[in-house]
Amino acid sequence: xxxxxxxxxxxxxxxxxxxxxxxxxxxxxxxxxxxxxxxxxxxxxxxxxxxxxxxxxxxxxxxxxxxxxxxxxxxxxxxxxxxxxxxxxxxxxxxxxxxxxxxxxxxxxxxxxxxxxxxxxxxxxxxxxxxxxxxxxxxxxxxxxxxxxxxxxxxxxxxxxxxxxxxxxxxxxxxxxxxxxxxxxxxxxxxxxxxxxxxxxxxxxxxxxxxxxxxxxxxxxxxxxxxxxxxxxxxxxxxxxxxxxxxxxxxxxxxxxxxxxxxxxxxxxxxxxxxxxxxxxxxxxxxxxxxxxxxxxxxxxxxxxxxxxxxxxxxxxxxxxxxxxxxxxxxxxxxxxxxxxxxxxxxxxxxxxxxxxxxxxxxxxxxxxxxxxxxxxxxxxxxxxxxxxxxxxxxxxxxxxxxxxxxxxxxxxxxxxxxxxxxxxxxxxxxxxxxxxxxxxxxxxxxxxxxxxxxxxxxxxxxxxxxxxxx
Numbered sequence: 112x113x114x115x116x117x118x119x120x121x122x123x124x125x126x127x128x129x130x131x132x133x134x135x136x137x138x139x140x141x142x143x144x145x146x147x148x149x150x151x152x153x154x155x156x157x158x159x160x161x162x163x164x165x166x167x168x169x170x171x172x173x174x175x176x177x178x179x180x181x182x183x184x185x186x187x188x189x190x191x192x193x194x195x196x197x198x199x200x201x202x203x204x205x206x207x208x209x210x211x212x213x214x215x216x217x218x219x220x221x222x223x224x225x226x227x228x229x230x231x232x233x234x235x236x237x238x239x240x241x242x243x244x245x246x247x248x249x250x251x252x253x254x255x256x257x258x259x260x261x262x263x264x265x266x267x268x269x270x271x272x273x274x275x276x277x278x279x280x281x282x283x284x285x286x287x288x289x290x291x292x293x294x295x296x297x298x299x300x301x302x303x304x305x306x307x308x309x310x311x312x313x314x315x316x317x318x319x320x321x322x323x324x325x326x327x328x329x330x331x332x333x334x335x336x337x338x339x340x341x342x343x344x345x346x347x348x349x350x351x352x353x354x355x356x357x358x359x360x361x362x363x364x365x366x367x368x369x370x371x372x373x374x375x376x377x378x379x380x381x382x383x384x385x386x387x388x389x390x391x392x393x394x395x396x397x398x399x400x401x402x403x404x405x406x407x408x409x410x411x412x413x414x415x416x417x418x419x420x421x422x423x424x425x426x427x428x429x430x431x432x433x434x435x436x437x438x439x440x441x442x443x444x445x446x447x448x449x450x451x452x453x454x455x456x457x458x459x460x461x462x463x464x465x466x467x468x469x470x471x472x473x474x475x476x477x478x479x480x481x482x483x484x485x486x487x488x489x490x491x492x493x494x495x496x497x498x499x500x501x502x503x504x505x506x507x508x509x510x511x512x513x514x515x516x517x518x519x520x521x522x523x524x525x526x527x528x529x530x531x532x533x534x535x536x537x538x539x540x541x542x543x544x545x546x547x548x549x550x551x552x553x554x555x556x557x558x559x560x561x562x563x564x565x566x567x568x569x570x571x572x573x574x575x576x577x578x579x580x581x582x
């Protein structure tokens with residue numbers, strides 16, 4: 112027991128050390144900001160959740176966390192980083208439960224703690240659902256295995272497993288696949304329980320999952336989203352497989368997928384086929400496959416790019432289990448330690464980048480020059496730092512990529528107004544409204560017209576006066 116506590120303390124300390132720079136960093140530009148507490152709390156369990164909270168995915172517990180920590184973003188980050196460390200500890204416990212040695216289990220937790228693409232989910236408040244959802248999913252699996260093991264306390268662990276499952280669903284929709292993960296772990300458990308006990312637990316989770324799906328897709332008013340991004344699922348799978356093998360470059364946006372990625376998708380499938388007859392190894396592969404399934408565009412979902420680093424967060428658990436199962440020997444554990452140190456260095460570097468929103472935006476635009484969202488993000492950052500001319504050029508590059516982007520036109524209008532080009536600002540505002548009649552853009556147009564009436568009769572405002580125009 113003492114050794115377990117030391118392991119937990121070590122993992123949490125290492126996670127806090129690597130993510131220390133994130134704790135006090137400003138909210139990154141990709142984050143839409145914390146929700147207003149009143150609106151968030153009002154719509155938490157309303158059928159109009161999406162309209163009242165402004166969320167695009169169903170995650171009321173994450174919305175509640177946003178609301179409660181709206182005035183203390185550093186506290187929000189600390190909670191998320193701490194839960195990330197907890198996830199690493201839970202994976203360590205699961206690995207030990209599945210028969211891995213003590214050192215290999217510790218390294219599995221450490222690998223998850225320092226997995227480089229995880230920085231996007233951990234550091235960005237808007238993506239906290241991935242971290243919280245995985246915590247409850249792992250809790251559901253571990254409590255479920257405990258329920259199948261013990262007859263005397265079966266009901267307590269069964270209730271705990273079901274509660275974790277329900278709470279996970281309120282953090283992230285993809286937690287719905289957790290019963291499949293639990294079934295896979297039960298099949299590979301070194302203390303495998305009778306199937307009747309497993310059937311009782313499975314029935315309870317099925318009832319909860321069915322009730323959740325009815326509420327989510329039948330009772331809730333659907334969110335108002337742009338057209339979902341459609342991509343070839345083989346290309347998406349290939350990208351994720353490539354990022355697991357070589358997690359670089361890390362970026363908020365990944366515009367365009369190379370046709371060569373299908374080779375990595377084929378490699379992923381072949382590895383699964385080769386491991387199918389070796390259950391302990393196959394479990395890690397199956398975990399990855401199940402966690403990636405919601406993000407392969409088989410069911411289209413709204414996103415600005417076909418893939419994202421944060422979607423690897425839960426799948427990384429399976430990858431860590433697979434690596435540690437293969438290398439659970441003296442020389443293999445040394446290789447795992449070297450890999451963990453390399454990942455830790457990359458994660459630390461990525462965390463330091465979050466200390467400056469300007470650096471984050473420049474890096475994003477540099478690694479995804481063909482992404483409209485990346486160019487808009489860079490332009491927004493330049494506006495916040497008073498670089499209005501550079502912001503105008505960033506928005507123009509975004510419009511070169513997509514001339515029908517209402518956000519790019521609206522932001523170009525703001526940049527023109529701040530520069531003093533009133534005629535260009537009005538034309539850009541009207542172009543944005545012609546594409547999409549957004550109330551916020553219309554309010555900005557009215558504010559610009561009011562500012563022009565106060566400006567000199569020439570229709571041109573000095574730069575210092577234009578700087579006090581609409582945001």
